[in-house]
Amino acid sequence: METLKEIKSKEFTSTRNACKVCTPLGASVVYKGIEGCVPLIHGSQGCATYIRRYLISHYKEPVDIASTNFTEETAIFGGEKNLFIAIKNVTKQYNPKIIGIATTCLSEVIGDDMRKIIHRYKTENEGDTNLPELVFVNTPSFMGTHINGFHDTILSLVKAFATHKKTTQSVNIFPGFLSPADLQLLKEIFADVAINPIMVPDYSDILDNEYTGEYEKLPKGGTTIKELQETGSAKASIEFGYILNKSNAKSQTAAEFLEADFGVPRINFNIPIGINATDAFFSELEKLTNTKTPEKYTKQRGKLVDAYVDGHKYVFGKKAVVYGEEDFVIAMISFLEEIGIETVLCASGGDSGLLKNVIQEKIKPRKTINIHDNFDFEEIATVCKELKPDILIGNSKGYYIARELGIPLARVGFPIHDRLGGSRIKHIGYEGTQQLFDTIANTLIQQMQENSPVGYKYM
Incomplete structure (x- = not known):
């Protein structure tokens, strides 16, 4: 049997059963938490199929993930043509408010300039009244994990839409990669303390949906474009987690961006699991509302003790x-x-x-x-x-x-x-x-x- 010391000194040429998932998968989860958004994977069909199947197996909900379907020719000459076709097809089939584009290893390796390509598409289709909002995030799977893709996508969305008008009483909440049940619980807590939350992303209903007997191409729910715009005018931002997407010193979170560019104060602490971390969360809510924690939650705390x-x-x-x-x-x-x-x-x-x-x-x-x-x-x-x-x-x-x-x-x-x-x-x-x-x-x-x-x- 290998000892811990031997493992640490041993060099492997490959990962054996990774304890992580790919970056565009994290991006896809975020896009699913945006109202009227269809995730579009810019790469091979296999990438989209893998992500779709992986998410369906966990959430037990339909998860549509579109693809630009790279072929050998695309890998040589670039994916612009495929992306244009995919955007037109997704727009026709879903009539989305947003198409959220995430790159893959292949499109990153060949060097597709996404900003330039999307700008060209918008210019060529300027008169199209059905043109959805187009956002993208660079998510090469050979770098980082699904969590990097998750937080980088939130940052891209906030950068794309946030504006600052008059400061509101809303509070941005960036909860991280939690379960739909956790997001529902957070919304309940904010309602009980009379705070209007802007949750990014909010897949609480989309990835834990009710049965209606009919297939919905775009399930109801999610963070709206208006809410994304209002993140720049919020009273504060709450961000759970210490590491987030900081794989390098230059990485920036959505809350850090809003604080630096819009002056929205960032409140950052541990994911509230356990009594101490949850106490810290409610303490911050008390400061934001200038009111005491509702008795409902003090009773929950007592029962937990x-x-x-x-x-x-x-x-x-x-x-x-x-x-x-x-x-x-x-x-x-x-x-x-x-x-x-x-x-x-x-x-x-x-x-x-x-x-x-x-x-x-x-x-x-x-x-x-x-x-x-x-x-x-x-x-x-x-x-x-x-x-x-x-x-x-x-x-x-x-x-x-x-x-x-x-x-x-x-x-x-x-x-x-x-x-x-x-x-x-x-x-x-x-x-x-x-x-x-x-x-x-x-x-x-x-x-x-x-x-x-x-x-x-x-x-």
């Missing part, structure tokens, strides 16, 4: 491996520190180089954690054999590791491809933390119960 007490003996001292997007695992570690679970390995496919420093500075864990970014699942599996955790916490891609080692997996985050309800998992706030705590505690209890020699049925 009570649940911590009830379940303490089942979780305290257990060893966990946490994996997923960088900001997500940071928030999860903060939560696990609260409930007494020791994180023995924190792993992410993200490659910002910031993960270790952020955890040490922001979370200050009680014990040393093996922290690795740019890690793949084969590396996670090998380290797990050495560290012998009691539980894995992350998406369904780690199931084969849990199965091989005979330890349980608490499924959270994205993607969850082997269970129903991935879009309905709540992670944030007191309510989401309660759901997470119950899930983790019951997962550990079930493992102990199934491996008990007496088969007890009463705790």
